[in-house]
Amino acid sequence: MAFPVPPIPTTHDAALLQRLRHRIDRKTKPLGALGRLESLALQVGLVLDTDRPVLAAPQLVVFAGDHGIAARGVSAYPTDVTWQMVENFLAGGAAVSVLARQHGLALTVVDAGVNHMFAPRAGLLDRKVAPGTADMLDGPAMTAAQLDQALQSGADVVRGLPGNAVLLGEMGIGNTSSASLLLALLSGEPLDECIGRGTGLDDAGLARKRALLGKVMDRHRATAASPRELMAAVGGFEIAMIAGAALQAASERRLVVVDGFIAGAAVLWASRLAPALLSSCVWAHSSAEAGHRLMTRHLDVVPLLDLGLRLGEGSGAALAWPLVESSVRLLAEMASFESAGVSDKSADKGAGA
């Protein structure tokens, strides 16, 4: 069945915004002095639909999938790294495992379509659509039915998790290729500028990747027009699942923390189905992957961090999480000028008048 895009409630509540703004402005600090943390707290309040937001049971979900195109050498690493890293996530040894532990994030790994049979265990969800996408130079990466299955699975995964915030990450050797193509096709930016070194291609490798993805784009440009056709043509199972997960999360008024270039491409794509999705999204960091800055500029969003990360996995989302938490705690726990008996500018003026 075709995946029904869930309705996303509006977060444009002028009265709530005014209450939130007032609460922040009455805190014991110069007006606006908490900078981005103020707009972040406002956004969380609007998404959670309250002027007293509380973040509960944040969920970091890593979607993993393999890519047929990877056999053509678009990555600096072999495709086996996808399943090996899934094992590493579950064993607690990957970057995202460490950061999830540090920040109290529940970590779920989803097999969206890895070319490997995993032994079942806690923390791993089997939602395998197929053992990897088809080679998108030969034809579409996935069928329309596989796309719908992936979108639905992403939505179902979120529905089955507790809490009111999800952090979305991915693993899939070759998936910067899909992300670059999605960015180019959806934004109209030149493909070469949307393509980067991924896991670390050298100059010759980057030139090969550009030439190959140019052919992929030529092959699909005429036939794939709608967002769904584009995702089926050049996407990935983990990318489509992230899109479904983000749409479902926003429809449930959960905050969505978007990791780097690949998770960003999934959300860019999903925002074409439901533009309101973007108001639920926090963009965690500016990835060093070429193309991410084009993406964030195109979407007119400003990521929180700029650490030169180019890892994925949800690592940047996990690193941004404490800032989201701080913004909410400041809103909840800081005293106001009134409650703390601190004189503010307007009170001084009043006293002098």
Ligand SMILES: Cc1cc2ncn([C@H]3O[C@H](COP(=O)(O)O)[C@@H](O)[C@H]3O)c2cc1C
């Ligand atoms: C050991 C290792 C761990 C990773 N964790 C995330 N990625 C990242 O690199 C991949 C995308 O880059 P490309 O398109 O060049 O293959 C994705 O799996 C992404 O999550 C990793 C890559 C490697 C090698």
Ligand SMILES: O=C(O)c1cccnc1
């Ligand atoms: O920003 C990302 O998500 C990214 C960049 C390079 C490689 N893997 C992931």
